[in-house]
Amino acid sequence: MAELHVQNVSKAYRSRRMxxxxxxxxxxxxxxxxxxxxxxSVIGPSGCGKSTLLNMAAGLxxxxxxxxLVGESRVRxxxxxxxxxxxxxxxxxxxxxxDNVAFGLKSLGKSKEERxxxxxxxxxxxxxxxxxxxxxxxxxxxxxxxxxICRALAIDPEVLLLDEPFGALDAFTRxxxxxxxxxxxxxxxxxxxxxxxxxxxxxFLSDRVIVLGRAPGGVVMDLPIDLDRPRNRHDREFAEYExxxxxxxxxxxxx
Amino acid sequence: MKAAKMxxxxxxxxxxxxxxxxxxxxFAKSAAYGLLPVVAILIFWEITxxxxxxxxxxxxxxxxxxxxxxxxxxxxxxxVDVAGxxxxxxxxxxxxxxxxxxxxAAMGYFGVVEKIVAPSLSFLLxxxxxxxxxxxxxxxxxxxxxxxxxxxxxVVLTTALSTWSGVKMIDPTILNAGRSLGAxxxxxxYRVLVPAALPSIITGxxxxxxxxxxxxxxxxxxxxxxxxxxxxxxxxxxxxxxxQLYAGLFVVGLVGLLIERAFLRPxxxxxxxxxxxxxxxx
Numbered sequence: 057m058a059e060l061h062v063q064n065v066s067k068a069y070r071s072r073r074m075x076x077x078x079x080x081x082x083x084x085x086x087x088x089x090x091x092x093x094x095x096x097s098v099i100g101p102s103g104c105g106k107s108t109l110l111n112m113a114a115g116l117x118x119x120x121x122x123x124x125l126v127g128e129s130r131v132r133x134x135x136x137x138x139x140x141x142x143x144x145x146x147x148x149x150x151x152x153x154x155d156n157v158a159f160g161l162k163s164l165g166k167s168k169e170e171r172x173x174x175x176x177x178x179x180x181x182x183x184x185x186x187x188x189x190x191x192x193x194x195x196x197x198x199x200x201x202x203x204x205i206c207r208a209l210a211i212d213p214e215v216l217l218l219d220e221p222f223g224a225l226d227a228f229t230r231x232x233x234x235x236x237x238x239x240x241x242x243x244x245x246x247x248x249x250x251x252x253x254x255x256x257x258x259x260f261l262s263d264r265v266i267v268l269g270r271a272p273g274g275v276v277m278d279l280p281i282d283l284d285r286p287r288n289r290h291d292r293e294f295a296e297y298e299x300x301x302x303x304x305x306x307x308x309x310x311x
Numbered sequence: 312m313k314a315a316k317m318x319x320x321x322x323x324x325x326x327x328x329x330x331x332x333x334x335x336x337x338f339a340k341s342a343a344y345g346l347l348p349v350v351a352i353l354i355f356w357e358i359t360x361x362x363x364x365x366x367x368x369x370x371x372x373x374x375x376x377x378x379x380x381x382x383x384x385x386x387x388x389x390x391v392d393v394a395g396x397x398x399x400x401x402x403x404x405x406x407x408x409x410x411x412x413x414x415x416a417a418m419g420y421f422g423v424v425e426k427i428v429a430p431s432l433s434f435l436l437x438x439x440x441x442x443x444x445x446x447x448x449x450x451x452x453x454x455x456x457x458x459x460x461x462x463x464x465x466v467v468l469t470t471a472l473s474t475w476s477g478v479k480m481i482d483p484t485i486l487n488a489g490r491s492l493g494a495x496x497x498x499x500x501y502r503v504l505v506p507a508a509l510p511s512i513i514t515g516x517x518x519x520x521x522x523x524x525x526x527x528x529x530x531x532x533x534x535x536x537x538x539x540x541x542x543x544x545x546x547x548x549x550x551x552x553x554x555q556l557y558a559g560l561f562v563v564g565l566v567g568l569l570i571e572r573a574f575l576r577p578x579x580x581x582x583x584x585x586x587x588x589x590x591x592x593x
Binding site: 138151163164 | 482484485487488489490491492493494495498502503506507509584585586
């Protein structure tokens with residue numbers, strides 16, 4: 057477990073044109089801190105750079121300026137201290153469920169027994185124990201994403217980064233997956249950055265919700281969610297949080 | 312979700328075509344249709360030989376072809392010929408595809424390699440492998456090396472091309488997933504890049520086999536090696552043994568079909584089922 061610090065980060069995309077070059081600023085002096093073992097959602101209108109933020113933290117996207125720190129160490133590229141869950145699952149189709157989950161453990165140099173032992177523990181936790189020999193092509197969307205979450209957790213990362221993980225799922229599966237994720241996070245106690253465009257999902261899962269404005273807006277709202285867990289999506293207070301966030305996001309939307 | 316559903320339905324079609332219970336009858340039916348022209352030709356052939364329309368050297372009786380086939384099998388020359396051809400094919404495909412897959416993957420992954428190699432590759436692709444025969448004969452003499460070099464050349468080009476495009480088509484998030492799970496450099500190459508491109512690599516492999524097969528049969532006619540299916544065909548012509556010529560042609564077709572159906576096609580279906588994508592299955 058560790059804190060995640062985004063310090064004075066700037067990010068610009070440079071696109072070459074026929075005459076000169078053009079640069080689009082996504083972030084200009086962005087500062088975000090995720091406390092130890094806290095669940096923070098990042099939400100905002102499309103094009104606000106929320107996925108860019110996650111990719112920078114993942115080390116998959118270079119930053120133009122500033123620093124991103126996991127605990128004490130600076131992010132210089134992808135690393136096993138951060139587990140990533142992708143929107144389109146990004147499972148390896150040539151590996152079965154258990155080998156997908158154990159992939160990162162092999163990079164850590166663990167023996168086959170250890171790898172399978174750890175992988176099985178996470179598969180049991182997410183109700184996939186009986187599917188360990190299945191290939192991704194034969195799983196439903198919800199099951200695939202559970203494998204994706206297991207794969208990210210198996211390496212026991214300091215920080216878990218989820219990029220709209222339930223965006224491609226239907227409404228029912230999405231709620232089930234949210235419940236499952238909350239349970240997993242309660243057990244695993246990880247620092248979590250959760251990118252989403254679903255306000256309800258953000259309020260249900262998060263200790264804090266960060267709203268990003270239209271680029272280069274940065275953080276326009278940082279809202280702690282003070283509700284007891286497990287949360288009831290039909291509470292009056294729950295609805296109030298939703299209303300506050302919805303209003304702020306609407307303000308950020310282009311007309 | 313849409314893509315996933317489509318994948319499942321196409322997968323079912325693949326299974327339906329290969330292993331649906333009760334497919335025996337369907338197979339028998341389609342085989343009957345396929346055999347129709349064969350039977351027609353055999354009947355026509357038999358009639359022409361009986362009526363002696365053509366001299367027997369052009370159309371020997373089917374019984375003569377069959378007995379030639381039998382003699383060749385019993386005497387063991389057929390086995391030697393098939394083994395020789397198969398050995399040359401295997402050596403060149405194995406060597407060629409190791410080089411080709413390595414080269415193609417490097418081209419797909421490293422922009423620099425692509426920039427350096429791609430133009431030359433495009434140029435070479437427009438030279439048929441067979442055009443190099445006079446050159447390799449001059450270099451190596453009338454021997455097996457002259458043939459193998461050309462086969463390897465053709466296999467390298469074919470597999471490099473398909474691997475190159477296969478690697479370029481890999482979903483970048485798969486590579487990102489690999490990187491974020493600790494794969495980098497060479498381990499990213501063999502743990503993620505090559506398996507992710509495997510369906511394309513297999514397709515290239517199949518194509519390489521088919522091309523090498525065609526070239527090899529011709530090549531064996533040009534260089535007298537003493538064995539090989541192509542050599543046997545040419546030898547039969549020189550000896551005016553037309554029944555052996557027809558028998559040899561039949562064996563060429565049969566062996567080619569067997570390689571394709573018993574080895575290459577199952578290999579492709581296997582990867583297709585696991586990867587969940589359908590690619591160039593005829």
